[in-house]
Amino acid sequence: MPDLTNDFSWSRSRDNVFSECKRRYFYHYYGAWGGWEAGATEEVRRLYVLKQLASRQMWAGRVVHDAIEMALHIFGAGRDVPVEPFIADVVQRMRGDWRSSRDGRYRDNPKTLALFEHEYALDLKPEVWQALSRNVTACLRNFFRLPLLAEIRTTAAEHWSIEHWSKVLDFEGTPIWIAPDFGFWTDEGRLALIDWKTGAADPDAAAFQLGCYALYARDMLGVEPEKVDLLEVNLREPTVTPHRWDDARLADIREQLRLSIRGMKAYLADPDANVAVIDAFERTEELRICRWCNFRVVCRPDL
Ligand code: SF4
Known part of the structure; x- marks a missing residue:
């Protein structure tokens, strides 16, 4: 090896x-x-x-x-x-x-x-x-x-993503790890990507994470943001909060990623x-x- x-x-x-x-x-x-x-x-x-x-x-x-x-x-x-x-x-x-x-x-x-x-x-x-x-x-x-689980179970399991469809994505030359917890195609032909939450809600962190999923859908799977449902499932309550994304919000996520990567690299000796x-x-x-x-x-x- x-x-x-x-x-x-x-x-x-x-x-x-x-x-x-x-x-x-x-x-x-x-x-x-x-x-x-x-x-x-x-x-x-x-x-x-x-x-x-x-x-x-x-x-x-x-x-x-x-x-x-x-x-x-x-x-x-x-x-x-x-x-x-x-x-x-x-x-x-x-x-x-x-x-x-x-x-x-x-x-x-x-x-x-x-x-x-x-x-x-x-x-x-x-x-x-x-x-x-x-x-x-x-x-x-x-x-x-x-009810979401019941809905998932009515869809074709061969289109489910239980682990992750892929793990690493190339973002402008940097490998980034983004993987939704679960994904499936709804009967309406939309891609639903799910984040299971077990702890207290942190809206800012959740928004960035879901935005990263939208990026994953766009760049890894070739699915445009308007065809994606991002579902934040809080299992403690339980609540299911759908989020929609668009190209402008996706551009913000890309910029946030660039800044984060640049910040980390600036600390390196080489x-x-x-x-x-x-x-x-x-x-x-x-x-x-x-x-x-x-x-x-x-x-x-x-x-
Ligand atoms: S300063 Fe040290 S102990 Fe404190 S968070 Fe950083 S690594 Fe941990």
Whole structure:
């Protein structure tokens, strides 16, 4: 297998980390690089393990997304899903993963669940964890009851995109990672792209994300914005919010992407070779961000 190279690419999560703290961005995308290799230095390995940490809310969101993906595969194969046993199985697996994280297995197996709360030994009451599994259960029950799901199931499964039709898109020479959670063609011949949400709404972030999906539809699938329905599905409520896009809004998204990519590259010592030097990446002044940062123990241990 050829050696992996740390090539520059753009994603929404990368953009988020970059906006929050430049130092964290460095650790995540450069400092931790290669930490999976047997010969990695202790420091790089440490950063790599920290990079994998997920907050409990992120974990719950991932569990819901994975379960939905699995359910849609089953529906797509023409079978039914027994809802309550299915959800009970998801919660059961969550318990196993939680125990694995609590026991610190991720230090030897960084691909297993690694919760921020365990690494930083947060003293959380059992009710907090119970609320988390209740939230996952509620989101999944809501998913199975959605009229939108019933509508999806009346359409031809061969046109569904359960994972992602494609993962990486070339944007003016930069690979960018954009993938809707789910896509299908409606009976009216429109392309519906869905974003499943399990957390609190953030209208600005959602608008940029959905705009990126509109770009994906246009540039990857060749579908014009006026033929696309972007659906933001909040599984906690549950609500389905449709968004429409147009060429002008798409132009704004392209400009936002250009600015983001330019900003990231401006920090590099060698943008062509994607080489970064830690000193160029300042620490944030906002200590509330540090509180929940995976890299706190190496960057601001005094906190
Ligand atoms: S601890 Fe704070 S300053 Fe350091 S990387 Fe994290 S967010 Fe940035």
